[in-house]
Amino acid sequence: MPAQGDEAPLTPTAEAKDFPLLFRSAKWMAIYRCEVKTFSRSAGHSAVAKAAYRARDNLLDESTGLRYDYSKRPGLAHSEILLPKNSPAWAKDQSTLWNQVEKAEKRKNSTVAREFLIALPHELSPEQRIELCRDLGSKLVERFGFALQFNIHLPDKPGGLNHHVHMLASTRMLEAEGFTDKTRDLDEIAKAKDEDGKRFNPAILEVRKLVADITNEHLAHAGFSARVDHRSLLDQQQAAADAGDLKALVHANRQPTIKEGHGAGSEHRKAVNVQIRAENFQQQREFIDLLKAEINPIEIKKEALAMLGLSAEPSKAKPSGPIATSSPHARFEQFGNLVAHLAGQQNPSVGSSGGSSMDGSIEATISQIDALEAKLAALPGAFNPKVSQQRASLKKQIENLKAQLAQQLDQKTKQKGGGSTGPTFPSRPAAAPVATGPPVPAMSLPPPTPMKPRGW
Template sequence: MAIFHTSIKTFSRGKGQSAVAAAAYRGGLLLSDFATGQQHDYRRRSGVVETFCLAPSDAPDWALVPGELWVVAEAAERRKDATVARKVELSLPHELSDEQRAHLAFAIAEALVDRYQFAVQASIHCPGAPDGLNHHVHLLASTRRIGPEGFGEKTRELDGGPSGKVQVQWVREMVAETTNAHLEAAGLTVTIDHRSLAEQARAASDRGDELQAVALSREPTKHLGKAATALSRKGADSRLVAENDAIEVGNAEHLDHLTVQAGRERRAIPMPASVGHAQGGRPSSMQGLAPGLEIRGVSGMRLSQVLGRQHEATEDQRPISLTERVAQALRDLQDIARARADLSTQRIRAGLEWAQVELARAGETVPLRQWITGAVIQVRALRAAILGRALRLVSLGRAERLWHLAQHEWERFNSDYPMGTSGYSRPEWTQRRERRLSALEQRTTELEKARLRGSAEAVAEVDADILRKAEELEAMPSPSQFILERQAVRAAVTTVSPVRVLKPRPPTLH
C-alpha cells in the first residue's frame, strides 16, 4: 500500500556541509565547488532514476543547470554558519509507474517553487531494498528566492518557530493531496494520509467510524537513522532494532486480539489521549483489502495495556440501554456499507431505525427487546467477519515483508562475512549466523501460517460466510411484524380454555 513520508532538513555550512556536494550526491552527478576547489563525483552511484531542476519562470537560465545553480547558491551566502540548502524527502507510491512517479515529483516540486519562489533540484531514486517498494524523491531547494537578477531574500518563513510549523503543515497537506490526486488519476483506490496516527484515530472516532478507530491502534516502529541502520547491516546489536522487533511482536498480538474481540460483546477500547507519531512508522501492506477498511498505520496502546484498562473500565460499568445498542448497530451498518457496498442492508437498517423511533415513543417492550437483541448480535457477527477478512490480508502482507527482510539479512551476512574473513571470532561468528538463521526460520513459519489463513480458498470461505450472514440478516422479519407475531401468540395462549384442575383422591384404607 502507498505510504506517506515527508521529511524536511537543512544543510549548514557550520556543520561542514555543502550544497554542491549534496546536489552531486543526490543527483548522481559530477559537480565542482569552485569556492573550495573540490570535485564531487557520484556518477557511478546506483539508484538514481532521474534528476531535473525547476525555477520560477523569470529566473535566469543557469538556475536550471545543477553545475551552475549550486555554485551561485553557495556564493550567495556570506556567513560561515549559513544554511546553504533545504531538502524535502518524499516517498513516491510504488503502485505508480516510473513515468507516473516522475509526473508526481514534478507536480510537487512545481507547487513548492510556485509558493516559495526558490530553485529546486529533484532527484528520483529507486528502491535499494529487496522488497522494491521504497521509491522516493529528494527535492534540494535553495534557501533564497530567485528572480531575474538572481538570488534575493531568504525564505525566512521556513526557518522555524510558529511560521515554520505552519509552512511544514502546508507542505505535508499539499504532498498528500497531490499524491492522492495522481493515484486517483491512475485508477487506483489506495490513498495516503499526512496526519499523525493519533489524529487519524481521533477523527475516525469523532465521525463514529469505530472500525477504523479501533484498527488505528498499532504502535508505529521507530525511525532507525543512519547510525542504527549501519549497525544493523553489520550485524551489530542496536537498541532501536531491538525496540522495533518488540513493537512488531506487540503489533502481531494486537491484530490477533482485534480479530478475537470483534465478534464478542462490544466494549469501548480506550484510545490514548495523546500519542506521538514516531518518525518512520509505516503501515503494513494491505493489497486486496476491502474498500473502506484501509488501515493506514496505527498508533496507540500495547495489548497488555488495552486488556488492563478495559478491565478497569468495565468493573463498575453501567448496563447498556436498548437505545445505545440500536445506535451502535446503526454505526456498525455504516462500517459494513463502507467496507462492502455490494451487501444489501437496507431492510435491517430500516428495521433498526423503526425500533429507535418506537423506543423513543413507547419505551421498551418484551417483543421489541427480543428483536433488537437478535438484530444487534447478527449485525455484530457480520461486521466481525468483514474485519476478520481484512486482518487476514493485513497479516499476510506483514508476514511477507518480514520474511523478505529476514531472508535479505541471512543472504547478506553469508556474502559479506564469510567464515574466517569477517574479523569475528569463531564463536561470535557462529552466534551471529545462528541468530539470523533462527529469525529466518521463525519468519518462514509465520509466513506459512499467514499464507494458509490468507489463501484464496480460505478467503473464499470467509467471503461465503459473509454472504451467508448478510442474507440471514436481511431475511430477519421486520420489528413490527415480529412484535405482531409475538402479540398474536400471547393472545392465543390467554384465550384458550383453562386447564381442568384435578382434585386429589382421598387415601384408600385397606
C-alpha cells in the same frame, strides 16, 4: 527491463484489496515519510556537494575548488530541475545553479540548502512516481519561490520497496535578477505550541499535509485504494472517532515503528521493528473478530472518547483521566481493553441487559484496573530489582481489584434476581477472565508487550 531495485508495478487488481483493512501487511501499504532538513556551512556542508551526490553527477564547487564525483554511484532513477516563473536561463544548468546558490550566501555559517526527503509509493510505476514528484515539486516552487531539483532514488536492494525522492531546494527565492530574499517561512518557529507543549512551524505542517494530499491524489488516479496520512496516530484516532469510523479508529491504535537507517545499530532497530509489527498485527487481528460482532459504533465512539480522555468535538479535546495522562503507548495498549469491554456490553450474545447499566461502584473498579494496568505497561522492561518489586505490587493490586469486581458483579446479579451476569471484564492472558454465573464467550485481548528499550 526494470532498472536496478525496481519491481514490476502493481495493478489495482493485484493490490490486496480483498484483505480486511487491518490485515494488510506493510508490503501492501503506502508508507508516509517527509523529513525536512537544512545544510549549513558551519557544519561543513556544500550545496554543490549535496546536489552532486543526489544527482549522481560530477560537479565542481567553484568557491572551494573541490570536485565531487558521484557519477559512477548507482541508484538514480530520475533527476529534474524545477524553477519559478521568470527565472534566469542559467538556472537550468545544474552546475551553474548550485554554484550560484553558494555565491549568494556570504556568511561563514549560512544555511546553503534545504532538503525534503519524501517516501514514494511502491505501488506506482516509475513514470507515475516521476509525475507525482513533478506535481509536488511544482507546488512547492510556486508556494515558496525557491529553485528545486528532485532526484528519485531506487531501493538499495533489488525488489526493495524504499523508493524515495530527495528534493533539494535553495534557501533563497529565485527571481529574474537572481537569488533574492530568504524563505523565512520555513525557518521561523511559531509561538504557538501543540498538545505536547512543543513549538511547531505552520509552514512545515503545510508541506507535510501537501505531501500526503498529492500522494493520495496520484494513488487514487492510478486506481489504488492505499492512502497515506501525515497526522500522528493520536490525531488519526481523534478524527476517526469524530467520524464514527470504527475500523479507522482501531487501525490507528498501534505502536509506531522506529527509523531503521544504516550503519551501527541498524540491525538492532530492525529487530525492534519486527517485534513491534508482530505485536500490532496480533492485536489488530483480534480486533477484526470484535468488528464482526454487532457493535453499536455510536456508543463505542462516546465511551471510547471518554475513556481515552478525548472530546467528541476536536476544539474541546482535553486530556483527562488516568489513560489520557499516561504515555501515548499506554493509551494505545489501554484501547484494546476498551474495545473488548465495549464489545461485551454491546453484543447481545454476551450477558444480559442488566450488564450494560453498571453502577458507579463497578465503573470505579474498572477505572482503577485500567489505571493500574497502564502503570504496569509503562514500566521499563530492563531488569531492575526496584522495578521488579513495583511490577509485582501492581500485579497483586490488579488481581485484588479483579476479584473485587467479580464480587460486585455477583452481588449485582443477586440483587436483580437473575441467573446471568453482565459482560466479563477483559483481563490479560496471565489471569483467567472474571466471570460469574453461566460461562460466556471470552472477549479478552492479548496484552501488547511494551517495546524493549535500547540496549536490551
